[in-house]
Amino acid sequence: MKAILPVILRKRESDARLSHLIHDRERCEIASPDVFFTPSKRRRSPTNNKRDRNLDNDDFDFGASNGKRLCRNVIIHGFCKFQDKGCEFNHENEKSFVLPQLETPRNTTVSAGSIHAPVFVPKYTSQQDLVSIMPILSSVPSRSASFSQFALAPSYIPNYQQTMIPNNSSDPYYFVNNANPQYHKYQPTLPHVANLSTHHRVAQSFSIPDNLREKLLKRNEASILTVSGKLEEKVGNYMSQNDIARERGLPEQVHVYHSLYPLEEKPGKILGHSSWVYKAICRTSGKHYTMVRVEGFRLVNEKAMSIVKQWRKIKHANIVAVREAFTTRAFGDSSLVFVYDYHPCSITLAEAYFSPQAQALLHARFQAAGINGMPVPETTLWSFITQIASAIKTIHGKGLAVRTIEPSKILMTGKNRLRLNCAGLYDLIQFDHIAQNTPIYQQEDLLSFGKLIITLACHSTQSSINLPQSFEYLTRFYTPDVKNVALYLLSKPTHTKSIDHVFNYADSLETNLGRELENGRITKLLSKLGFINERPEFDQDPRWSETGDRYMIKLFRDYMFHQVNEMGVPVTDMSHIITCLNKLDVGVDEKILLTSRDEQTSIIVSYKELKTCIHAAFQDII
Ligand SMILES: Nc1ncnc2c1ncn2[C@@H]1O[C@H](COP(=O)(O)OP(=O)(O)OP(=O)(O)O)[C@@H](O)[C@H]1O
Structure with missing residues (x-):
């Protein structure tokens, strides 16, 4: 070396x-x-x-x-x-x-x-x-048993290797990270906590819990992922962002957004059109956003864009906020692009409960615990119901309809935290039918909501096909209230109490926590400097x-x-x-x-x- x-x-x-x-x-x-x-x-x-x-x-x-x-x-x-x-x-x-x-x-x-x-x-x-x-x-890093809290803390990103770009590159101070952070190297909680006297506190008790820090760090990491970084890991040499964008068939810039990073490997389907989801950075604000691109879309009626204005006004803790929509030829075709807030490390309800991995995990859990049924505990189900109901209430209150209440269009952005995704997308694509059909779509929302509850409770995407059997299952494993709500939704509209402000408060707390994430480490380092x-x-x-x-x-x-x-x-x-x-x-x-x-x-x-x-x-x- x-x-x-x-x-x-x-x-x-x-x-x-x-x-x-x-x-x-x-x-x-x-x-x-x-x-x-x-x-x-x-x-x-x-x-x-x-x-x-x-x-x-x-x-x-x-x-x-x-x-x-x-x-x-x-x-x-x-x-x-x-x-x-x-x-x-x-x-x-x-x-x-x-x-x-x-x-x-x-x-x-x-x-x-x-x-x-x-x-x-x-x-x-x-x-x-x-x-x-x-x-x-x-x-x-070596540590002394008694003063481990002041030992040279494992590096923030311990095993990052930094690779210089080749001679012909223009920026000699550009470094590329090749490895992922190794979260397990964070200072673990000491094993002998129980033996401490009552007036003693371990150093970790002054910092935030490891798992919470890991969660927040993973979110930060997901936000800064770039296509070049990912490819760098695979091929191990330097490629410019432009080269990689070209290789992946991605434009270098779309409107004011750059550094596109695909969030899914395969295209999805929205009303018959192929769709792609990307993370991108806005040139004007420097913030990350999610871009949903609908391929091969032709905007016939310019007034359709006015619907986006209405959606932009909706601010709700359980709805992924809409930023803007535009059409573009940057992808080599005529695409419609919807820009939403980006929630790092989020997955859809479908991925969380119905992907093969999730099914296998659940199956293993059931086998280990020797239990049958209740894939979603009742308290969690109620939490989902109140969150979605609150979002629907707000959207209907603005004279709009959700139209995307299905597991693949609901994001889990935190532990049991749901947000309706793709808001306004269907309205723009089918703008001509909106005005006269909104009341019908609102009724359909409630129907879809009822189906979603049954799907989650029975843990089957087919559960709404055989409703009597599904209700029998609900009666066996959940309280009658769950069944009543599902029945109610499947028959006529409902109103629920708003819990919006509670979630907003939780959001702001989490944001503040994220800001203070590394304070503990810095204090330890400062103390160390003070000591020597x-x-x-x-x-x-x-x-x-x-x-x-x-x-x-x-x-x-x-x-x-x-x-x-x-x-x-x-x-x-x-x-x-x-x-x-x-x-x-x-x-x-x-x-x-x-x-x-x-x-x-x-x-x-x-x-x-x-x-x-x-x-x-x-x-x-x-
Ligand atoms: N606003 C967002 N913030 C962060 N990640 C998002 C956001 N929207 C979507 N994603 C990510 O993109 C992935 C794909 O989203 P998408 O809505 O296409 O779901 P999908 O399950 O692929 O649905 P479909 O099969 O209809 O395409 C999701 O798994 C999620 O991780």
């Missing part, structure tokens, strides 16, 4: 190199891999002197070819934007660039063709220190001195908290702190420039190295 070790340069000797760094830094925050340069007042150890001698000899010829040094942009990014624009360095990058191996940190000899720059080797005192600088991505920074025990420790490998932690603290603007006024930007802590927590490869207060020392270091260093420092005090 190759590892990048900090490289130390003396300021007086490296003016030429610095100018090169600055030339890079104009384009980005990071100019060079792990360059560590200190002023001449830097303390010298025998090792340093030796290193300096190497520096004197070899300082300016690393990667030299034809008398020129290898361009740092080629080393870091694989190419140099300024190659044909006057950059004076060598751009022949066919030669392999070999960095010193981590396992032999004091061996500064490098193989032919590799960089000849002097290598700064941190003075690790123990084997443990050496191990601790192993790249985080491949290491398993400015510790009197470390006062005499050379590793915390200007030339020590832990000096970067001090500088990082200043970088996070003690920055001032050009007027000398302290910068108190919370987003900067949160961004820094998040990157540190994950241990990303991104590099930052840290500068000492006297501006005499600058270090370029990655968050990954900082994370390792902080972990090692914390291990020293526990």
Whole structure:
């Protein structure tokens, strides 16, 4: 495994190199891999002197070819934007660039063709220190039994490998994630909770429960999925979003929506037309939406679009909100596109109860429990009934009809949380029949609702064909109220109490919870930094001195908290702190420039190295 070790340069000797760094830094925050340069007042150890001698000899010829040094942009990014624009360095990058191996940190000899720059080797005192600088991505975090809550938390996305895009790509800072987050690596609840004294609390009790966090994280992950990311996993190399879109037959952009991601593998059917469902991002708002596309649709009556306005006015906790509808030729045909709110990780009632997997699961559950019947517990069934009834009441109240009360058009967007999907779609497709037929459609809604209850209760899509047998089943396993409601719906309309506001409140609570999701982790990291920074025990420790490998932690603290603007006024930007802590927590490869207060020392270091260093420092005090 190759590892990048900090490289130390003396300021007086490296003016030429610095100018090169600055030339890079104009384009980005990071100019060079792990360059560590200190002023001449830097303390010298025998090792340093030796290193300096190497520096004197070899300082300016690393990667030299034809008398020129290898361009740092080629080393870091694989190419140099300024190659044909006057950059004076060598751009022949066919030669392999070999960095010193981590396992032999004091061996500064490098193989032919590799960089000849002097290598700064941190003075690790123990084997443990050496191990601790192993790249985080491949290491398993070790924890102390008593202070596991402060141990280096498993990375937020622990096993993500980051792959650089090839040389010819335009964005050198683009990384692609290849693996999925491993949720099981989240810090588990300690097994000995019961043994704690009453006044003790485990660290986990200050954070949100694991399963809730996992659910919210999965939703976030589903939202950011892209076709390119998915394909990347399969083929393992870089393809541009355009290439992939073309490959999948998807347009790069439809109206103001881009980054289309199919939510189903096969097309469905809506009133005889083939239909597709995609997730997409809106260019104007940056939000995710669901696009339902009806293939081969021709809009005959322009007034039909007016029905969408009426649907847009409906805001209900159990209806997937309509955003807009339009026709487009972006897919190569004449398609109708309906745009709805996107609810990540949702499935239809049909998928939840009637897919082969769901049936098999249910069957296994019944066999294990030795029970017969009740695939949907009565309390859950009542919850479904009240939610759907509430949605129907609102839609009918606006003079419209649902027309899509069937298991494949009702989404489960959370635990037992239902929302009617595809609102308004049928009305637009069959606009000409709407005006005179709405009362009939409303009656049909109630009928469909009654059928849905029987279908769920009997756990059979055929249950409405033989109603007497289905009612007999209902009578056996459910209270008479369920049967009465079903009977009532199948005969004449009904009114139910609105529970709308209850669900809206739950929605806002969940949204707020999602915002605070990672606070626990950040607090732990901050506590850890607080424990190690400015510790009197470390006062005499050379590793915390200007030339020590832990000096970067001090500088990082200043970088996070003690920055001032050009007027000398302290910068108190919370987003900067949160961004820094998040990157540190994950241990990303991104590099930052840290500068000492006297501006005499600058270090370029990655968050990954900082994370390792902080972990090692914390291990020293526990
Ligand atoms: N608003 C939405 N938010 C998030 N995901 C959605 C949304 N609408 C649909 N989906 C996803 O798209 C998938 C397909 O939806 P669709 O309405 O086509 O259901 P379906 O079961 O495939 O019906 P059909 O067989 O009639 O096509 C659903 O399983 C669901 O996961």
